[in-house]
Amino acid sequence: MVDSVDVLSTLKLVYTIYALAAISLIAWYAYRITQEGEVKTARATVFWTYIVTLIIVGTGLHFLTFNLVPWVPMDLDRANIKAEKTFKIMYKDHVITVDKTPMMVPCDKYVIFDAYSEDLTYGFGIIRKDHTLVAQMQVVPNNRNDLMWIFHKNGTYDIRSTEYSGPKGAHMVIENAIVVSGCQADDIHSIK
Amino acid sequence: MSFINTLIDGNEGGLKHESMTPMQKIAMRFVVIGLLYYGLAAVEGMIMRMYQITPLPFIDETHFFSIMTVHPMVGIFGSSYMIVFGAFLFLTPFLMKKPIYSLKMANLSWITIGGGTFIMWLAGFVFSYAPLYTLYWPLPADTAQFAAIGGIVYIVGVVGIMIGTFLYTYNIFKTIVYTPKGWDKQPSGELLKSALGITGLLNFFRKKDTEHLVPLPIAAIARGTIDVGLNAVVISSAGILILIYLIGNGLFGMDLQGSLVDALLYKNIFWWGLDLVADGLVLVFVAGTWYLLAMMISGKDLYMQNIARAALFVEMVVSWTVWSHHLMSDQGQSNFLKVLSGEVVTAFELVTQGIAVFIVLTTLYKAKPIKVTNELKFLLGGILGFMLAVPAGIIQADLGMNRVLHNTQWIIGNHVHVAILIGLTMTLYSAIYVLFPILTNGVKLYSQKLANAHFWLHLIGGIGMGAFMGMAGIDGMLRRTIYYNGEYNTYMILAGLCGAMILLAFVLFLYNIIMSIGLKGLFGIYAPSKIDTHDCVVKAKD
Numbered sequence A: 001m002v003d004s005v006d007v008l009s010t011l012k013l014v015y016t017i018y019a020l021a022a023i024s025l026i027a028w029y030a031y032r033i034t035q036e037g038e039v040k041t042a043r044a045t046v047f048w049t050y051i052v053t054l055i056i057v058g059t060g061l062h063f064l065t066f067n068l069v070p071w072v073p074m075d076l077d078r079a080n081i082k083a084e085k086t087f088k089i090m091y092k093d094h095v096i097t098v099d100k101t102p103m104m105v106p107c108d109k110y111v112i113f114d115a116y117s118e119d120l121t122y123g124f125g126i127i128r129k130d131h132t133l134v135a136q137m138q139v140v141p142n143n144r145n146d147l148m149w150i151f152h153k154n155g156t157y158d159i160r161s162t163e164y165s166g167p168k169g170a171h172m173v174i175e176n177a178i179v180v181s182g183c184q185a186d187d188i189h190s191i192k
Numbered sequence B: 001m002s003f004i005n006t007l008i009d010g011n012e013g014g015l016k017h018e019s020m021t022p023m024q025k026i027a028m029r030f031v032v033i034g035l036l037y038y039g040l041a042a043v044e045g046m047i048m049r050m051y052q053i054t055p056l057p058f059i060d061e062t063h064f065f066s067i068m069t070v071h072p073m074v075g076i077f078g079s080s081y082m083i084v085f086g087a088f089l090f091l092t093p094f095l096m097k098k099p100i101y102s103l104k105m106a107n108l109s110w111i112t113i114g115g116g117t118f119i120m121w122l123a124g125f126v127f128s129y130a131p132l133y134t135l136y137w138p139l140p141a142d143t144a145q146f147a148a149i150g151g152i153v154y155i156v157g158v159v160g161i162m163i164g165t166f167l168y169t170y171n172i173f174k175t176i177v178y179t180p181k182g183w184d185k186q187p188s189g190e191l192l193k194s195a196l197g198i199t200g201l202l203n204f205f206r207k208k209d210t211e212h213l214v215p216l217p218i219a220a221i222a223r224g225t226i227d228v229g230l231n232a233v234v235i236s237s238a239g240i241l242i243l244i245y246l247i248g249n250g251l252f253g254m255d256l257q258g259s260l261v262d263a264l265l266y267k268n269i270f271w272w273g274l275d276l277v278a279d280g281l282v283l284v285f286v287a288g289t290w291y292l293l294a295m296m297i298s299g300k301d302l303y304m305q306n307i308a309r310a311a312l313f314v315e316m317v318v319s320w321t322v323w324s325h326h327l328m329s330d331q332g333q334s335n336f337l338k339v340l341s342g343e344v345v346t347a348f349e350l351v352t353q354g355i356a357v358f359i360v361l362t363t364l365y366k367a368k369p370i371k372v373t374n375e376l377k378f379l380l381g382g383i384l385g386f387m388l389a390v391p392a393g394i395i396q397a398d399l400g401m402n403r404v405l406h407n408t409q410w411i412i413g414n415h416v417h418v419a420i421l422i423g424l425t426m427t428l429y430s431a432i433y434v435l436f437p438i439l440t441n442g443v444k445l446y447s448q449k450l451a452n453a454h455f456w457l458h459l460i461g462g463i464g465m466g467a468f469m470g471m472a473g474i475d476g477m478l479r480r481t482i483y484y485n486g487e488y489n490t491y492m493i494l495a496g497l498c499g500a501m502i503l504l505a506f507v508l509f510l511y512n513i514i515m516s517i518g519l520k521g522l523f524g525i526y527a528p529s530k531i532d533t534h535d536c537v538v539k540a541k542d
């Protein structure tokens, strides 16, 4: 099952290739326009093909992730999905409090991280031991902030406030706050 | 000529400020202050860059975040707004071939924006006020963390900036529609319709097209200025709200926390307003500036003028409806808004910006062979910047990607800094190089070698910094956070080196400009002009 490491490393590769292609295109164009030669103006069909391509790429990305990134359909359909467990997480005065650490998460089961802030806007991030991000949400005061997630690999994760809430916010970390067990595979990026 | 002589008198006699018109002087006043604030933003950026390699002993956490609070405000309002407003206050009467509506108002604009930025900056420097520019409720009014006086000074500064912004907006529209003294009555309504794109829109339904009364760049200026004005209304409202809480809560000890304001609704309104700047006026102004630059550099008419006009109108409407892409990771935000406004409408920014890129590149291509000039190089750099930053934005405006990219260095690196430093700033440098001889009555640039060094250092430094920040973000580095154990040091050192290149590029550019116009000319810009604008326009008309 695809996880955030797979999604992000694909992004790194694809975007790097795109960036190098864009830089090369502009460099080539800059060279070409300084050269003598016949000038052929782009035909209208070229323009409209280009526009349709942009529309397809811009909107197609969302269809692609809907089909390939597992948390997108889950996010959109979450009202109809029953969670196995809900973990309550409280935020107040720059302190994150959970009922019990670590939060023991069963493998391949939907769980909800239900965060509540009484004072400021914070963030809730699940972080691997190599510091990569599993997922995050905003924690808006006096509002609903509940993240549904499903883990397919064993691992131990930290949680951290991912939104700025004042200078003290940089210290809002609970190490080893989540432990996932019962899976066949391990998350090699997050084994304690 | 000795170094000291050139420094004082400028290159080959430098800038003769006595022969400058009031409009030339006003534009230069805006631009000079805008450039100085850009330098301040770059120095602040470098301080943060070094802090992210290792926390600096002489800056505590609170002050680090107060630098992060004022840095984008100085960059956006003190620098980008100033340079853009100065250029447009000059270009609007220039292209409309009539005097500006009010010189006094234009002067007051740079004074209030420049002064307001300074006051706002003091709130960070003196009082360490640090709610960041996003001002998520109730952080800006949190008197347990920040002294109320700091917040009040900050809001006073922002009010100054907004007053200047309103004056600019009014002056631009009045200049387009008013009838100067002694002139035949101008068709104000039709001019306004043409500037806003209503004429172009109605033309789609008419058998015979009505002529556009304003040139295309004026249409871009007018449409972007609508967003400027609307954004000023939103920021001013947020400012008043924060002020009420700071005074009530901070100074009079009234318990207002938790009352009335819903943090999510506030966030929606705030981002709606802010996107008028980020996705509205930046893209509209930039596209308009590209069109103008392409026509000036190529000496040709713009390719597909009508499409360009229509795209500007679409971009303005798009900018009113994309704000939800900032709330993709807010669970309380409805999925309908996330998908429609956050994903689908946002995707159209790729189309509108793509149209601008296509039109500009084709217009230039038609004029080949083109001589390589500073304005051409910087224009192509600016186009490249948006070719890199807009797709990065489209990627993060996706439900799947936002879950793992929101609030990481990807957002602020690949997207924000590449858009601002490469896309916007290089476009502005291109405009500065085009306007420089026009505004200075033909002063010669001191050194082309320095201009080349400026270009390459800025381009490589800007793309490099964005790339290394972006890679750190992909590897999980959050923005607005301090890492104490060197977790991302390799990326941060590389980003630091690139940041230093950008700063060095700016120092070389500033030195080149000062040596070109000379200190005498530079200070002379701020002395009153001896020429009457009306006389210049009459002469030009004759």
Ligand code: HEM
Binding pocket: B038, B041, B042, B043, B044, B045, B046, B048, B049, B052, B068, B069, B071, B072, B074, B075, B076, B079, B080, B132, B133, B134, B412, B416, B417, B420, B421, B478, B479, B480, B481, B499, B500, B502, B503
């Ligand atoms: C040499 C030039 C610059 C450097 C080295 C630089 C560096 C930085 C750094 C290190 C951050 C903090 C990133 C984080 O950890 O969250 C930052 C944030 C930011 N910068 Fe820059 N910057 C530069 C120029 C500019 C300019 C000219 C602008 C605007 C016109 C700008 C706009 C921003 C914005 C909007 C943020 C986000 C602040 C926040 O998260 O609240 N930067 N910059």
